[in-house]
Amino acid sequence: MLARQRQERILEEVRAHGGARVSDLVTALGVSEMTVRRDITILAGQGLVARVHGGATALSARAEEPGFTVKSALALPQKExxxxxxxxxxxxxxxxxxxxxxxxxxVASALVDVPGLTVVTNSLRVEQVLHEAWSAPDWPDSAPAGGAAGSWAGGAAGGSVVLTGGERTPSDALVGPVAVAAIRSLHVDTLLLGVHGVDLEAGLTTPNLVEGETNRALVASARHVVVVCDSSKWHVVGLASIAPLDAVDVLVTDDGLPHAAREVLASKVGRLVIAERDAATG
Structure with missing residues (x-):
């Protein structure tokens, strides 16, 4: 199959479904992952699709990321x-x-057995994981998702959670002035930060402007910044900047990151941690 034919097929998939995953395109086209990523880069450069981690989306999705359910199905072994x-x-x-x-x-699921944590989050999903694990009997059935911060404490690990409040995004983040104001009043030991893209020049980025502002406030609140991202996010650039690479104390990614990229990142961040996928499965 010629490159032009592959790119037309990719464009058809994106237009028909609003997006396409690299892994699905590799199977459908019978080519390597590198070939698919190169074709997506060409289409993005022509202004025909928006490149996102793990695949491509229609241009109408350029300003914001896909919803939580869509993204949660991507790179599961790497995330674990x-x-x-x-x-x-x-x-x-x-x-x-x-x-x-x-x-x-x-990461929140992996933290439930760490005792005595005080967790600040703007994620409804993270709050739910910790609430269910730490079993706070006095917390109401529904968590606050509006304009006021909320907190609860309890459970086997003795942890507590502060939910920032704010406006909800498709990725179940709470953002905007309320979230930023709450975060700016706090100081934490460690920030665990997820990002849309990591790039040598652009640094850490997100496609959502208000989420970018909230994440910048999180970075400013932390003594140590730990970025967690799978290797598909390397060389992906979102609309809004969060922080330069030299603001990262530790970057944790998976063993799919190319060796050349490892050398570059290791020279820019405080510490690079490569998580082996086999460790998550056995």
Whole structure:
């Protein structure tokens, strides 16, 4: 199949379904992952699709990421490995901020057995994971998702959670002035930050402007910044900047990151942690 024919097929999939995953396109086209990513890059350069981590979306989705359910199905083994490696960086009894996202959601699941944590989050999904694990009997049936911050404490690990409040995005993040004001009043030991893209020049980015503002506030609130992202996000650039690479104390990614990229990132961030996917499965 010629390159032009492949690109037409990719464009048809994106237009028909609003997006296409690299893994599905590899199977459908019978070519390598590198070939599919190159074709997506060409189509994005022509202004025909928007390149996102794990695939491509229609141009109408350029300004914001797909919803949580769509993203949660991507790179599951990688996210599990990253989550376990990131959890090892969190000390018992410390204060932790966790941003919204499917990778940070996996990290939250890995943190439930770490005792004495105080967690600040703008993610409804993260709050739900910790609430269910720590079994707070006095917390109401529905978590606050509006304009006021909320908190609860309890459970086997003795942790507590502060939910920032704010406006809800498709990725179940709470953002906007209320979230930013709440975050700016806090100081945490460690931030676990999920990102849309990591790039040598652009740094950490997101396609959502208000989510970018909220994430910048999270970075400013933390003594140590730990970025968690799977390897497909390398060289992906979103609309809004969050922070440069030199603001990252630790970057945790999976073993799919190319060796050349590892060398570059290791020279830019404080510490690069490569999580082996086999460690997550056995």
């Amino acid at each position: 490995a990253i989550a376990r490696a990131a959890a090892e960086l969190v000390a018992p009894g410390s204060s932790v901020a966790i941003s919204a996202g499917t990778t940070t959601h996996a």
